Amino acid sequence: xxxxxxxxxxxxxxxxxxxxxxxxxxxxxxxxxxxxxxxxxxxxxxxxxxxxxxxxxxxxxxxxxxxxxxxxxxxxxxxxxxxxxxxxxxxxxxxxxxxxxxxxxxxxxxxxxxxxxxxxxxxxxxxxxxxxxxxxxxxxxxxxxxxxxxxxxxxxxxxxxxxxxxxxxxxxxxxxxxxxxxxxxxxxxxxxxxxxxxxxxxxxxxxxxxxxxxxxxxxxxxxxxxxxxxxxxxxxxx
Amino acid sequence: xxxxxxxxxxxxxxxxxxxxxxxxxxxxxxxxxxxxxxxxxxxxxxxxxxxxxxxxxxxxxxxxxxxxxxxxxxxxxxxxxxxxxxxxxxxxxxxxxxxxxxxxxxxxxxxxxxxxxxxxxxxxxxxxxxxxxxxxxxxxxxxxxxxxxxxxxxxxxxxxxxxxxxxxxxxxxxxxxxxxxxxxxxxxxxxxxxxxxxxxxxxxxxxxxxxxxxxxxxxxxxxxxxxxxxxxxxxxxx
DNA sequence: CGGCAGTTTGATGTTACTCAATTTAAGTGG
DNA sequence: CCACTTAAATTGAGTAACATCAAACTGCCG
Numbered sequence: 198x199x200x201x202x203x204x205x206x207x208x209x210x211x212x213x214x215x216x217x218x219x220x221x222x223x224x225x226x227x228x229x230x231x232x233x234x235x236x237x238x239x240x241x242x243x244x245x246x247x248x249x250x251x252x253x254x255x256x257x258x259x260x261x262x263x264x265x266x267x268x269x270x271x272x273x274x275x276x277x278x279x280x281x282x283x284x285x286x287x288x289x290x291x292x293x294x295x296x297x298x299x300x301x302x303x304x305x306x307x308x309x310x311x312x313x314x315x316x317x318x319x320x321x322x323x324x325x326x327x328x329x330x331x332x333x334x335x336x337x338x339x340x341x342x343x344x345x346x347x348x349x350x351x352x353x354x355x356x357x358x359x360x361x362x363x364x365x366x367x368x369x370x371x372x373x374x375x376x377x378x379x380x381x382x383x384x385x386x387x388x389x390x391x392x393x394x395x396x397x398x399x400x401x402x403x404x405x406x407x408x409x410x411x412x413x414x415x416x417x418x419x420x421x422x423x424x425x426x427x428x429x430x431x432x433x434x435x
Numbered sequence: 436x437x438x439x440x441x442x443x444x445x446x447x448x449x450x451x452x453x454x455x456x457x458x459x460x461x462x463x464x465x466x467x468x469x470x471x472x473x474x475x476x477x478x479x480x481x482x483x484x485x486x487x488x489x490x491x492x493x494x495x496x497x498x499x500x501x502x503x504x505x506x507x508x509x510x511x512x513x514x515x516x517x518x519x520x521x522x523x524x525x526x527x528x529x530x531x532x533x534x535x536x537x538x539x540x541x542x543x544x545x546x547x548x549x550x551x552x553x554x555x556x557x558x559x560x561x562x563x564x565x566x567x568x569x570x571x572x573x574x575x576x577x578x579x580x581x582x583x584x585x586x587x588x589x590x591x592x593x594x595x596x597x598x599x600x601x602x603x604x605x606x607x608x609x610x611x612x613x614x615x616x617x618x619x620x621x622x623x624x625x626x627x628x629x630x631x632x633x634x635x636x637x638x639x640x641x642x643x644x645x646x647x648x649x650x651x652x653x654x655x656x657x658x659x660x661x662x663x664x665x666x667x668x669x670x671x672x673x
Numbered sequence: 674c675g676g677c678a679g680t681t682t683g684a685t686g687t688t689a690c691t692c693a694a695t696t697t698a699a700g701t702g703g
Numbered sequence: 704c705c706a707c708t709t710a711a712a713t714t715g716a717g718t719a720a721c722a723t724c725a726a727a728c729t730g731c732c733g
Contacts, residue, residue, distance in 0.1 A: 394588030
């Protein structure tokens with residue numbers, strides 16, 4: 198997580214995350230297009246931003262709000278592959294692939310920055326720092342996917358949900374100061390269910406149990422953690 | 436999958452897959468070390484070749500036989516993340532990371548080629564073709580991981596096993612000519628179980644059903660497919 | 674022949690799903 | 704501020720899917 202730097206088109210925000218380094222203003226931009234190669238957009242909650250098999254000339258970076266990336270089955274089932282937080286690229290692969298292999302939806306209202314793929318790739322070729330940043334980003338995605346495979350394949354429902362909480366807590370805390378273990382948490386139980394491969398009804402039961410045992414509470418769009426060691430004991434992979 | 440070319444240290448084999456392009460003899464090798472930057476090794480079936488948190492200066496390529504990459508939980512559960520076939524890198528991430536985040540085991544007797552990471556990265560920096568090949572490899576891994584997440588999170592036991600069969604059939608067929616839908620298949624039911632998140636007992640039952648319904652048969656280290664359309668209907672993601 | 678690893682089968686237990694009803698929360702418009 | 708509406712969460716009862724335990728069976732190798 199090299200230098201922290203402002204996104205050109207949302208100058209009020211600083212990111213130290215995956216995609217941010219790609220968005221840096223670069224004086225030696227190969228194609229000298231000023232800021233034309235980036236554009237910025239606000240999207241309301243619930244809107245689908247990308248669809249499987251859709252082609253795009255742009256690489257997208259989430260600048261504000263929460264989104265999620267998912268894979269939709271023909272019969273209606275869907276798997277949420279990951280949640281997108283400010284500073285995240287939709288996917289590292291999108292720098293090389295013009296076709297989405299997944300859907301992306303806005304979970305809250307969000308701001309999205311689109312960057313021309315050609316320009317991003319030109320920078321990549323000219324700047325080893327950017328290449329390394331992207332490699333790190335891709336590796337982080339690969340490792341997250343490996344862990345998630347383990348979670349879905351091996352853990353019980355309670356363990357899965359605890360894992361998801363811990364994962365998101367870590368990612369949220371990396372982006373904003375958390376006081377008294379109270380994390381902004383815009384997910385509905387349906388999202389949790391689709392992410393960990395359970396039904397919403399069962400998610401509700403498991404969360405009720407976690408609440409009764411005084412471990413976490415989920416309300417008002419916040420996740421409050423009362424017994425972090427116990428949550429870790431349940432949901433850590435090692 | 437660009438040019439198909441021989442691995443320096445196993446000259447009798449040709450690969451068109453992921454890691455192979457990295458192993459090409461390159462006359463303008465930056466550090467002019469001859470073939471010293473590669474070494475070759477044979478490993479018996481069942482041996483663990485890489486362990487989580489182990490550090491290595493080398494990037495590994497599987498040249499012959501089958502292996503698998505897995506994540507081990509402290510209590511003994513393990514998730515097989517993917518199977519390694521000839522031509523596969525252990526992981527695209529290994530080009531950038533010196534520490535394994537996973538275990539790798541030989542499923543059959545295998546041949547492994549190790550390449551010095553520094554050398555591989557030097558080539559990467561000097562040759563955009565190699566970079567693109569690696570990017571493709573990483574993207575393929577990311578997409579496979581996305582699909583596997585979906586499989587583990589959403590599919591029934593029968594669907595999962597059918598998916599695994601179809602996936603491996605495709606990968607095997609890309610490496611050797613298959614006649615009469617008879618695929619070499621060295622996995623034990625335990626491996627299938629660990630890959631799709633089921634118990635070996637349940638895997639046995641599901642496979643028995645598939646056999647009784649005349650869809651596939653598994654014996655003598657071969658997978659025979661009698662009703663491919665039906666297998667596809669069960670195990671395809673779309 | 675015995676021994677071992679892998680598979681199959683049966684009986685039983687547990688986890689999580691389904692269906693349906695109820696409660697809570699969050700708007701919305703009067 | 705209060706009905707009314709709607710989405711989300713909770714709860715209960717019944718069921719299906721998969722796990723667990725244990726025994727029997729198979730093929731293989733020494």
